Amino acid sequence: MQTGHIAKSGRNRSLISQRVRGVSPSGIRKFFDILASMEGVISLGVGEPDFVTPWNIREAAISSVEKGYTHYTSNYGLLELREEVARYLKRLYGVEYDPKTEILITVGVSEGLDLAMRALVDPGDEVLIPDPSYVAYSPLATLAGAAVVPVPTTLENNFKLMPHDLESKISGRSKAIIMGYPCNPTGAVMSRDELQKVADLALEHGLIIASDEIYARLVYGIEHTCVASLPGMRDSTVLLGGFSKAFAMTGWRIGYAAATEEIIEAMMKVHQYTLMCAPITGQMAALEALRSKDALVDEMLEEYDRRRKVIVRGLNEMGLTCFEPQGAFYAFPSIKITGLTSDEFAQQLLEEEKVAVVAGSAFGQYGEGHVRCCYATSMSDLQEAVERIGRFVKRHKV
Amino acid sequence: MKDIFKLLEEDARRTPEQLAVLAGLSVGEVVSIIKKAESEGVIVGYKALVNWDNVPGEEGQVWALIEVKVVPQRGVGFDGIAERISRFTEVDSLYLVSGQFDLAVIVIGKSFNEVGAFVSNKLATMEGVQGTNTHYLLKRYKDDGLWLFKGDESQRLPVSP
Ligand SMILES: Cc1ncc(COP(=O)(O)O)c(C=O)c1O
Numbered sequence: 001m002q003t004g005h006i007a008k009s010g011r012n013r014s015l016i017s018q019r020v021r022g023v024s025p026s027g028i029r030k031f032f033d034i035l036a037s038m039e040g041v042i043s044l045g046v047g048e049p050d051f052v053t054p055w056n057i058r059e060a061a062i063s064s065v066e067k068g069y070t071h072y073t074s075n076y077g078l079l080e081l082r083e084e085v086a087r088y089l090k091r092l093y094g095v096e097y098d099p100k101t102e103i104l105i106t107v108g109v110s111e112g113l114d115l116a117m118r119a120l121v122d123p124g125d126e127v128l129i130p131d132p133s134y135v136a137y138s139p140l141a142t143l144a145g146a147a148v149v150p151v152p153t154t155l156e157n158n159f160k161l162m163p164h165d166l167e168s169k170i171s172g173r174s175k176a177i178i179m180g181y182p183c184n185p186t187g188a189v190m191s192r193d194e195l196q197k198v199a200d201l202a203l204e205h206g207l208i209i210a211s212d213e214i215y216a217r218l219v220y221g222i223e224h225t226c227v228a229s230l231p232g233m234r235d236s237t238v239l240l241g242g243f244s245k246a247f248a249m250t251g252w253r254i255g256y257a258a259a260t261e262e263i264i265e266a267m268m269k270v271h272q273y274t275l276m277c278a279p280i281t282g283q284m285a286a287l288e289a290l291r292s293k294d295a296l297v298d299e300m301l302e303e304y305d306r307r308r309k310v311i312v313r314g315l316n317e318m319g320l321t322c323f324e325p326q327g328a329f330y331a332f333p334s335i336k337i338t339g340l341t342s343d344e345f346a347q348q349l350l351e352e353e354k355v356a357v358v359a360g361s362a363f364g365q366y367g368e369g370h371v372r373c374c375y376a377t378s379m380s381d382l383q384e385a386v387e388r389i390g391r392f393v394k395r396h397k398v
Numbered sequence: 399m400k401d402i403f404k405l406l407e408e409d410a411r412r413t414p415e416q417l418a419v420l421a422g423l424s425v426g427e428v429v430s431i432i433k434k435a436e437s438e439g440v441i442v443g444y445k446a447l448v449n450w451d452n453v454p455g456e457e458g459q460v461w462a463l464i465e466v467k468v469v470p471q472r473g474v475g476f477d478g479i480a481e482r483i484s485r486f487t488e489v490d491s492l493y494l495v496s497g498q499f500d501l502a503v504i505v506i507g508k509s510f511n512e513v514g515a516f517v518s519n520k521l522a523t524m525e526g527v528q529g530t531n532t533h534y535l536l537k538r539y540k541d542d543g544l545w546l547f548k549g550d551e552s553q554r555l556p557v558s559p
Pocket of ligand 1: 048
């Protein structure tokens with residue numbers, strides 16, 4: 001018997017579709033299995049806050065369940081929540097969307113990205129993605145049938161997307177750009193001027209930008225620029241936002257997409273048949289999150305900022321060159337002085353010092369030579385981790 | 399400056415070196431801010447928050463919240479009597495409050511008898527005190543912003559994208 005093949009088929013057909021086989025398994029998964037069997041590990045390998053969701057949000061969700069909010073909502077999501085999202089986007093970034101037709105509540109930014117790709121690309125279309133980038137961008141574009149075109153970003157440019165690098169990859173088949181600043185894994189943030197240059201290219205070549213702004217609230221000493229707020233970009237942007245990071249709500253699975261009615265309508269079409277609607281308890285929690293005072297997020301932000309200073313300083317002092325990340329909660333140091341690949345570094349660091357970091361190569365080929373250290377972990381663990389990594393680097397310096 | 403106070407309020411054990419990194423100042427600057435704050439009554443002390451309920455043999459501590467009605471005095475208002483009451487070592491905290499009574503006094507003792515004796519012998523008999531109403535505290539849930547029950551436990555996976 002052959003496994004993985006349909007036995008009686010005349011052709012030697014594979015059970016699993018070509019499309020899915022074309023996506024490589026997540027490098028993070030493999031690492032997770034090793035980690036799960038070890039004790040005493042300090043993990044800087046996470047991609048989510050260590051804070052539990054603030055109490056007022058949890059309480060609002062509990063009370064909504066008590067009151068009987070247990071049904072489907074509109075496919076678009078609760079109108080009240082969409083209205084609150086519209087107010088929030090206007091207040092913080094000055095962009096205006098009609099809550100009735102231009103906002104869709106999604107199951108996290110993850111779903112928003114998937115819907116955007118499925119709604120926008122045809123087989124053969126090219127989607128440009130800065131490299132390194134969040135792990136889901138490239139697989140989601142691939143699954144939608146697009147050809148992924150990585151655009152390298154480098155330490156010399158603080159991992160920002162440089163206009164000439166982008167331009168050199170644009171072709172007649174380019175359809176969209178997926179990008180996200182503040183960036184996971186690098187912590188890079190792009191200024192308004194820098195984004196304007198990217199936007200100019202998008203407008204010139206008729207490209208849509210799927211802008212993953214999930215870390216928008218987590219910026220340090222710099223203002224976040226919403227891509228849709230750039231002149232002319234509102235109608236060429238699919239703005240994706242969420243609650244997972246800033247509000248420490250990863251498990252609730254709520255995000256939103258904002259774009260023109262035409263695009264939202266198309267995304268909704270896919271959403272209504274695959275998800276029906278985002279979970280109602282999560283939507284009720286998100287509603288409370290948006291109605292909370294800004295201090296709720298700012299207090300967590302202040303704590304991340306302190307940890308950021310500790311880890312960036314620690315890494316630089318031990319010789320792992322690390323540019324100052326201005327957003328999200330990741331540091332992305334260069335491991336060049338060890339002469340190890342990022343996989344080897346992560347593997348050996350875990351074995352020898354029991355610290356988990358994620359190999360930069362998990363985020364694209366240009367992530368090689370770096371590792372991602374998440375500093376959304378307690379200050380005492382962070383300090384201990386810096387000490388352990390320091391010992392490791394001393395031993396492996398070439 | 400405010401950063402330093404906030405950082406110390408959260409954890410008074412932070413060293414000047416740690417504070418310097420967190421606040422983006424030099425160690426010298428941190429030390430001089432703290433010295434000045436101590437001398438000007440901005441930082442009034444440093445202490446550990448002990449949950450005596452969890453100390454074997456000491457579980458029996460008695461806390462009482464006592465409402466006190468007083469007659470304000472000419473010239474010093476409530477300050478004169480409030481400060482006099484504050485000086486007793488039995489008194490842990492004391493606040494002037496609005497409403498049905500004037501002073502809210504927290505008293506800590508080793509037993510109900512000890513607290514009772516303090517109230518009837520010392521407090522109620524003081525000149526200017528018109529009446530007292532004692533509430534014994536049965537259980538502490540939160541003190542100085544800290545929970546005394548088991549709080550949130552993060553269920554985070556060790557690695558995620
Ligand atoms: C850049 C980025 N986008 C999207 C997501 C997924 O977000 P959500 O929880 O809203 O699906 C993550 C989570 O790690 C992320 O880092």
